[in-house]
Amino acid sequence: MTPRWGILGTGWIARLFVADLILTGHHVAAVGSRSAQTAEAFASEFGIAQAHSSYEALVADPDVDVVYIATPHPRHHEDATLALSAGKHVLVEKPFTINTTEAESLVSLAAERKLVILEAMWTRWLPHMIEVRKLIADGAIGEIRSIIADHTQKLPDDPAHRINALELGGGALLDLGVYPISLASDLLGKPVGIEATATFKATGADAETGILLRYDHGRTAVIYTASNAPGPNRAAIVGTEGRIEIDSVWYTPTSFRLYDAQGAIVSTYDSEVPGRGMQFQADEIERLIAAGLLASEILTPSESVSIMATMDQIRQKIGLRYPTE
Ligand SMILES: NC(=O)c1ccc[n+]([C@@H]2O[C@H](COP(=O)([O-])OP(=O)(O)OC[C@H]3O[C@@H](n4cnc5c(N)ncnc54)[C@H](OP(=O)(O)O)[C@@H]3O)[C@@H](O)[C@H]2O)c1
Structure with missing residues (x-):
């Protein structure tokens, strides 16, 4: 069965990704927003069957197999953790997280749960x-x-x-x-x-x-x-x-x-390519799910951690810290 997508967050990039998914025949089953009204407007615009008024309700939806995390970076860790804990595969927008500690935490949770986690660095699959x-x-x-x-x-x-x-x-x-x-x-x-x-x-x-x-x-x-x-x-x-x-x-x-x-x-x-070209990363995660594989050879979870480590070191050099750290 084709994996069914749940979209977590309804901002700028979520709209572009969903447009590409629909254009290229993927199955978008549900959307979740912090607001019922926003979820419903997004669902009706894109013809999505289920609109959820919270991220918790989205990840609990039994008709969702894979969740796309499209919230601002400081939420990636929390939102991806929510989806993995509910047993869903996860495609998480770039940057993977805010820092290495968060990245390692996501990768180990996905491995523990035997779920796919993939950073949406869409360029890799173009x-x-x-x-x-x-x-x-x-x-x-x-x-x-x-x-x-x-x-x-x-x-x-x-x-x-x-x-x-x-x-x-x-x-x-x-x-x-x-x-x-x-x-x-x-x-x-x-x-x-x-x-x-x-x-x-x-x-x-x-x-x-x-x-x-x-x-x-x-x-x-x-x-x-x-x-x-x-x-x-x-x-x-x-x-x-x-x-x-x-x-x-x-x-x-x-x-x-x-x-x-x-x-x-x-x-x-x-x-x-058809549309913006964001569908190729979706093809990849669907291929992994169908084959029972946990990591893409093109971008492994451990490479996403390594990229966060490089960015941590750059931030140390330039003196940039985030309020949550
Ligand atoms: N792959 C790409 O080409 C690409 C391009 C742009 C951005 N991105 C990545 O995608 C992520 C989202 O970027 P975006 O430009 O789509 O952002 P955006 O337009 O601000 O949308 C973010 C969405 O996240 C949800 N959200 C949850 N907590 C929020 C908060 N405290 N403040 C604002 N929004 C919050 C909102 O959805 P609800 O109101 O429905 O809950 C909001 O619509 C970022 O991590 C960014 O790096 C990727």
Whole structure:
């Protein structure tokens, strides 16, 4: 039977994900909100059978198999714990949690309950990224020496906005920087050294953070993230025999070029996907559930913990703490 989705939270990203799920034939069975009125409006807009007026009621719904957590980051741990404790598989939005301690707690609860937990780092399952990983594994660019990537946007300055409010997990690093950090983790593993510098909004949330991740044999990842400056949003993977340049916006469905060591284009790739492209992560968790597997090879729960550990270390360097810590 196709797993039945329950949507926890009705904000901006929940709307986009549900639109992709419905467009691509997934089964959205229920939605839960802190307010009955909001849940009902969301359910009627998307044609969802069940509207629940609390997250507790959503996770208790016997017609739900997998819960998508789409609340602000400081709630991910609590809301994912609620869903796992009710026996549901979980897809939890990025960043996985606020810190490593919370991440480890979720991963061990999922393992204990024999349930799937997957971080919704949707970029990992996009067709262009599958192709990029294939080319690298085939040796198309030789040994990777560096990754140069940004995730930068000009977002509102309103102190109450989620990107600026510390109590909602505000800051460029956790919200946007997690994408290039996850890319570096995917292709280079766990860093052996970290340098970082940041500027801050009046609220204390980081506005822009520059990061240098060091790996063994002198390899590096050079990362820039900002919520106050619209940058290129491109990614380059530089190898000894060539490079891959992923076009803007690299973390969404897009195109890329493979260059040889002389700088000539060897091949180009263009992707056309239905909707925004968030359905591929849903396909993955459904595949795991159907196969009785607990971890995706493309992003394991322990790698999500490792990415949180890298972000904890960056936060230590720039002096960023959240009120719940
Ligand atoms: N994958 C992506 O491309 C992507 C893009 C944007 C955001 N995200 C991630 O998704 C999560 C949600 O982001 P968003 O932009 O969708 O946020 P949002 O529009 O503010 O929505 C968050 C939802 O969470 C619920 N919520 C529970 N407690 C809340 C609180 N104290 N304050 C505000 N909302 C609360 C609300 O739903 P109810 O009122 O129904 O309870 C709200 O609609 C974040 O962790 C973010 O990093 C991912």
